[in-house]
Amino acid sequence: KQEVTQIPAALSVPEGENLVLNCSFTDSAIYNLQWFRQDPGKGLTSLLLIQSSQREQTSGRLNASLDKSSGRSTLYIAASQPGDSATYLCAVRGNDYKLSFGAGTTVTVRA
């Protein structure tokens, strides 16, 4: 059974600081890994998709790395802004079609 862990559970940083969010998973037999953003009471917005054959993926200020063999992914957000305040969820898709999620990291960026 795939277990996904996100550390830390919460993070508060001043505006402009870089954010580093960690995700670990127990079963390295994955198809891909996705990072999502969730605002309070809302649905999930896909940020980045990394296929199992890739090492990293970038979109604007966001960069995600994947080390499948060690079961780790890291999401970097450069020059954080108050609008980046949200919960960030990591999910892995194994060969059973479903996404297995971590509990998320809640980020607060202070102006």
Place this chain on the structure above:
Amino acid sequence: DAGVTQSPTHLIKTRGQQVTLRCSPKSGHDTVSWYQQALGQGPQFIFQYYEEEERQRGNFPDRFSGHQFPNYSSELNVNALLLGDSALYLCASSFGGWGNTEAFFGQGTRLTVV
């Protein structure tokens, strides 16, 4: 492109009642998955529909059932509601029968059981 749409947005039901939630997938997508998200937790997989068949099911009781229509839209039905069924229900769509595609989520349906 309207993306994944879910209805209704909010719902209040009484314990013991039945509820139906609806989902329209993103244009071009043929696979729909349902997830339950309790407050402060990550989403938990309920089941997935592909080609109108339930292809995979998570650890949820038979009170949770679903359906996929020929236009790929889907319904989630929950019978004999319990207080513990109160949660945000999320629908995700993707394309194709394999696991390497990106999943897109709707805005969710907030179900409150009283």
